[in-house]
Structure formats: structure tokens, C-alpha cells
Amino acid sequence: MKLAALLVALCAALFVVSLTSGQVNASVGESLVALWRDDGLPLSVVMQEIRLPRALLAVMIGASLGMAGAAMQGFLRNPLAEPGLIGVSGSAALGAVLAIQTGLTLFFPLALPLAALSGAVLAVVLILLLAGPRGASITLILAGIAISALAGALTSLVLNLSPNPFAAADIVFWMMGSLADRSFDHVWLALPFMMLGWALLALSARGLDALTLGEDAAQAMGINLARLRLMLVIGTASCVGAATAVAGAVGFVGLVVPHLLRGFVGARPSSLLWASALGGAAMVLAADIAVREILPQRDLKLGVLMALVGAPLFLHLIFKTRKEMA
Amino acid sequence: MVAVLLGPAAWADQRPERVVSVNLCTDQLGLLLADSGQLISVSRLAHEPDSSAMVEAARALPANGSGAEEVYLLTPDLVLAGTFTDSATVQMLRDLGIRVELFAPARSLEDVPARLRQMGAALGRTAVAEEMVARFEADLAALTVTLTPRPRAALYYVNSYTSGDRSLASDILAVAGFDNVASEVGLDWGGVLPLEKLVMLAPDLIIQGRDYPGQARAEDTLDHPALLALSDTLQAGQLTDRDWICGTPQVLNAIRAMRDLRLSMEADR
Numbered sequence: 057m058k059l060a061a062l063l064v065a066l067c068a069a070l071f072v073v074s075l076t077s078g079q080v081n082a083s084v085g086e087s088l089v090a091l092w093r094d095d096g097l098p099l100s101v102v103m104q105e106i107r108l109p110r111a112l113l114a115v116m117i118g119a120s121l122g123m124a125g126a127a128m129q130g131f132l133r134n135p136l137a138e139p140g141l142i143g144v145s146g147s148a149a150l151g152a153v154l155a156i157q158t159g160l161t162l163f164f165p166l167a168l169p170l171a172a173l174s175g176a177v178l179a180v181v182l183i184l185l186l187a188g189p190r191g192a193s194i195t196l197i198l199a200g201i202a203i204s205a206l207a208g209a210l211t212s213l214v215l216n217l218s219p220n221p222f223a224a225a226d227i228v229f230w231m232m233g234s235l236a237d238r239s240f241d242h243v244w245l246a247l248p249f250m251m252l253g254w255a256l257l258a259l260s261a262r263g264l265d266a267l268t269l270g271e272d273a274a275q276a277m278g279i280n281l282a283r284l285r286l287m288l289v290i291g292t293a294s295c296v297g298a299a300t301a302v303a304g305a306v307g308f309v310g311l312v313v314p315h316l317l318r319g320f321v322g323a324r325p326s327s328l329l330w331a332s333a334l335g336g337a338a339m340v341l342a343a344d345i346a347v348r349e350i351l352p353q354r355d356l357k358l359g360v361l362m363a364l365v366g367a368p369l370f371l372h373l374i375f376k377t378r379k380e381m382a
Numbered sequence: 383m384v385a386v387l388l389g390p391a392a393w394a395d396q397r398p399e400r401v402v403s404v405n406l407c408t409d410q411l412g413l414l415l416a417d418s419g420q421l422i423s424v425s426r427l428a429h430e431p432d433s434s435a436m437v438e439a440a441r442a443l444p445a446n447g448s449g450a451e452e453v454y455l456l457t458p459d460l461v462l463a464g465t466f467t468d469s470a471t472v473q474m475l476r477d478l479g480i481r482v483e484l485f486a487p488a489r490s491l492e493d494v495p496a497r498l499r500q501m502g503a504a505l506g507r508t509a510v511a512e513e514m515v516a517r518f519e520a521d522l523a524a525l526t527v528t529l530t531p532r533p534r535a536a537l538y539y540v541n542s543y544t545s546g547d548r549s550l551a552s553d554i555l556a557v558a559g560f561d562n563v564a565s566e567v568g569l570d571w572g573g574v575l576p577l578e579k580l581v582m583l584a585p586d587l588i589i590q591g592r593d594y595p596g597q598a599r600a601e602d603t604l605d606h607p608a609l610l611a612l613s614d615t616l617q618a619g620q621l622t623d624r625d626w627i628c629g630t631p632q633v634l635n636a637i638r639a640m641r642d643l644r645l646s647m648e649a650d651r
Contacts, residue, residue: 220596
């Protein structure tokens with residue numbers, strides 16, 4: 057409980073900092089007051105229509121990616137299972153790009169998260185088929201590399217074929233992710249799918265706990281493994297799909313956060329789920345503040361920052377896994 | 383042989399008879415000034431109605447893909463190119479003994495007469511060019527709006543890009559009676575104007591870049607709800623079209639449209 061209070065406090069503090077960092081030189085007090093004023097003045101518009109949705113999306117996306125990472129790692133019993141690394145985010149981006157480039161989103165805005173979700177479902181199912189029930193590291197990572205590479209290449213292909221001269225520049229966004237200039241439209245688009253995902257993953261918590269004792273023991277405890285797998289596939293895909301549809305593929309959140317928090321919650325998957333949700337929210341909030349403070353004029357991508365933090369940790373985890381296998 | 387010995391100076395007296403243009407803006411200058419039959423090919427973009435302000439005239443001529451190989455096979459005696467045309471292409475053509483005339487993109491309305499004169503000289507049609515310059519300057523003077531106050535306008539393109547005072551687009555605004563807000567934040571040459579800064583500037587008018595075919599996420603900022611939430615800002619929509627691209631007398635069409643907008647704002651007051 058102490059950890060929960062600490063993480064909530066951290067998220068709240070980062071939320072306020074996120075609201076007050078950006079291009080505009082206004083004092084913190086002034087900015088926060090403008091958040092509540094209904095006067096149509098420029099500062100109020102910036103706070104209400106640009107900063108607030110941005111901070112909210114950081115929380116939602118961080119929570120979704122953190123929780124999805126913890127759930128996949130619990131189910132496959134492998135600390136390397138992360139939606140970004142194993143191609144789930146990349147496939148979701150491909151789905152989103154297809155929905156935009158076919159013009160579907162012009163007539164039916166929900167096509168964007170739905171297409172991203174479909175891409176993510178496809179990738180999760182493929183991963184579970186390829187990696188097998190135990191999710192051995194080697195097959196998991198190899199399957200992930202293949203799916204990531206294919207999804208990335210197809211995304212680039214679709215964008216390069218677009219008649220729009222700016223579509224090719226979008227490749228960076230879809231591969232690296234960014235929260236720049238998102239709006240409440242994106243919040244409402246993503247929220248229903250994320251809530252579905254959070255609910256399904258929360259419901260799978262007991263099953264994941266039982267699974268730590270092995271599949272036979274879990275079944276003996278009355279866990280329906282087929283049902284658990286289905287909840288996990290839909291839950292993860294909803295979370296990752298919705299997040300990717302509005303912010304592009306933000307990697308490593310689901311790897312770094314559960315890894316940092318695992319020690320604090322006694323390695324119980326059910327506790328790690330909510331802890332990773334809060335930790336993920338804090339992490340993406342912090343990263344999104346950093347991209348604005350480090351290079352304010354350059355629209356640094358979120359994924360760049362996450363990779364700089366996440367990739368060394370990933371290498372460390374591989375090294376550790378190798379030692380265990382030896 | 384004499385021409386080779388005398389070098390470029392000798393070309394000036396000799397009127398080119400097979401002229402190929404490989405740049406959208408030289409296409410239009412060429413179409414305006416060339417004698418009939420003198421221009422034999424234009425660039426592929428000249429045939430695109432979204433980009434080319436003279437698409438009907440351009441379609442009477444075959445298009446080329448602007449590559450050295452293709453252009454050489456047309457056996458031109460003069461190639462018209464932009465200063466941003468691939469330098470490898472230009473060098474290759476020059477090495478093959480073809481005269482290449484380079485035209486810098488127009489950065490202001492003053493560049494329009496300069497480019498017309500340059501093209502007139504290149505084509506051996508200086509008299510026609512002078513005539514066109516005189517007509518352009520008279521039209522420009524007649525269209526210039528001197529109303530005050532001058533509304534503060536923002537040019538807002540894809541990827542939050544804007545044009546500053548040292549650009550043709552900004553000159554078009556100025557003549558039509560507007561001030562460009564980009565200069566208030568020091569973007570004299572243009573550059574990225576973040577959405578937050580644009581909102582804080584609260585311009586009287588936002589003019590968006592043209593809509594390109596197909597979709598791109600980079601275009602999302604153009605219809606961000608924050609822009610609509612600015613109650614005192616007029617959203618003029620997508621106005622910067624093919625008439626804004628090149629420094630030719632076609633910019634008068636752009637000025638006319640902006641002038642109509644300025645006069646309609648006056649009528650609403």
C-alpha cells in the first residue's frame with residue numbers, strides 16, 4: 057500500500073509538471089488557473105486544448121503499456137515479453153496507418169483504434185503460437201524480431217506509396233511515438249478501448265498468480281487456461297492498440313517498468329499489474345516532460361528517449377537470461 | 383566552333399530554338415515568354431493541376447522527368463533549371479555541352495520582374511519580357527491594399543511550418559493589407575511555429591497551406607481543436623495554392639484572393 061501511495065503521488069506531481077512545461081512562458085500559478093477559466097483567452101486555450109489532453113494521454117498510454125507488459129510477462133513467465141519488442145506495437149501501428157491511408161478514418165473515426173487493435177491482436181496471437189505456452193526466450197525474441205521487422209517494413213511501404221508528400225515523414229512518428237499536439241479527440245478515441253483492456257487484464261490477475269505454480273497447478277486451482285489466454289490477448293491488444301493508434305509505437309515502457317517494480321511487489325503478477333500501470337503512467341509523463349525540456353524546438357520523439365533508457369536494460373536482461381540458461 | 387571558342391558570351395546573341403525546362407517555376411516563366419515552338423518540353427509537375435498554375439498551356443507540351451539522360455535525348459540547346467535542381471543533373475548536362483540557365487526561387491515580389499527579365503534574356507525575348515514586367519508592375523500597384531489597421535495573419539502549413547517576412551507568401555500577404563505574425567516571434571525566414579505559440583499569438587486570421595491528396599498524420603495540427611477555440615480568430619481555410627508557389631505574374635491571382643478577403647473583413651466590421 058505504501059508503494060501505491062508513493063506511485064500515485066509521483067504521478068500526480070509529474071502530471072502537474074507536464075501541464076506546466078511547453079513553449080509558452082507563463083508562470084506555474086497562472087497556467088494552472090487558466091486551466092479552469094472559461095474565457096477563450098490564448099493561455100486558457102493552450103492549457104485546456106493542448107496541455108491537458110497531452111498529460112492525460114501520457115497517463116493513459118503509460119498505464120496501458122505498463123500493464124500490458126506486466127501481463128504478458130506474467131503469462132509467458134518471461135521478463136523479456138514486452139509489446140514493443142515483440143512486434144505488437146509495430147503491428148498496431150501498421151493497422152493504424154492502413155486505416156488512415158485507405159481514407160477509412162475520414163468517414164469513421166473509430167476505424168483508427170479498431171484497426172490498430174486488429175493489428176495488435178494478430179501480433180499477440182502470432183507470438184503465442186510461435187513462442188509456445190512457456191514462451192522460451194529464444195523463440196519469443198526471434199518471433200518478435202520477425203514480426204517487428206515485417207510490420208515496420210509494411211508500414212514504411214504503405215506510407216511511401218501514399219500520394220501525400222508528408223506521409224513518408226510520418227514513418228518516424230509511427231516507429232518512435234510522440235504526444236505532440238494531440239487533442240481531446242484522441243483522448244476520447246482511445247479511452248474506451250483502454251478501459252476495456254484494463255478491465256480484462258485486471259480480471260486475469262488471479263489466473264496469472266496461479267500460473268506461477270505451473271499450468272497443471274493452475275488448472276487444478278480451477279483456472280480455465282483457454283479463457284485466461286483469450287482475456288490476455290484481447291486485453292493486451294486493446295491497451296497497446298489504443299495507445300499506438302493515438303501516439304505511435306512507444307517502446308520499452310512495458311519492459312522497464314515491471315522490471316523496476318518487480319522487487320517491490322514480491323514478484324506476484326497480480327500486484328505487479330496495478331503497480332506497473334501506475335509506474336508506466338509516471339514513466340511516460342516523465343519522458344514526455346523530458347522531450348519538451350531537453351530540445352523544446354525539435355519535437356524529439358518519445359520512443360527515442362524510451363529506447364535510450366530501455367535498450368541498455370534490455371541488454372542487461374538478455375545477459376542475465378543467458379547466464380541462467382547456461 | 384566559333385561558339386566553343388568564344389564561350390558563354392557568344393550564346394547571348396544566338397536565340398535558342400530547342401528549350402527544355404526541368405523545374406515547375408521555369409516551366410511557367412518559359413511558357414509565358416517563349417516564342418511558339420521555342421519551348422519543347424516542360425517538367426512533369428507542370429502537368430499536375432494541384433501544383434501548376436498554367437496546366438492547360440503546359441499540357442500542350444510533352445513532360446519530362448527532369449533526369450539528365452531523358453533531357454539530353456531531347457537534344458536541347460538550352461535547359462532551364464532551378465538553383466535547387468539536382469546539381470549532379472546540371473553538371474552532367476553542362477559536361478555534355480548543353481547550356482543550362484539556373485533560376486533562383488523567388489523570395490519576394492521584387493524577384494518577379496527580375497526572373498521575367500532573366501528568362502527574357504535567356505530566350506532572346508527581352509522586348510516581350512519588358513512588356514510583361516510593365517504590366518505586372520501596373521497590376522501590382524493597382525491591387526495594393528493600404529487599409530489600416532492591418533490584421534495580423536498567420537500562415538500555417540503542414541508540420542506547423544510557417545513563412546516569414548522574407549518569403550514570397552509573406553509579400554503576397556503584405557500587399558493585400560496584412561501583417562505576418564511570424565515576424566513577431568523572430569521567424570523572418572520562416573520555420574516551425576509550434577501550435578502552442580501560434581495559439582498564444584492569437585492572430586486575427588489563420589491561413590492554412592494547401593490540402594495535398596491522400597492522408598498524412600502530419601496534417602493533423604491543421605484542424606486541431608485549439609485553433610477553433612480561439613474565438614477572435616478568423617479561420618480563412620486553405621488558400622495557399624498553386625498561385626503562391628512561383629515568382630511569376632500568376633501571384634497576382636493569389637494577391638487578388640487575399641485582397642478580396644481583406645476587403646470582406648472590412649465590410650464585416
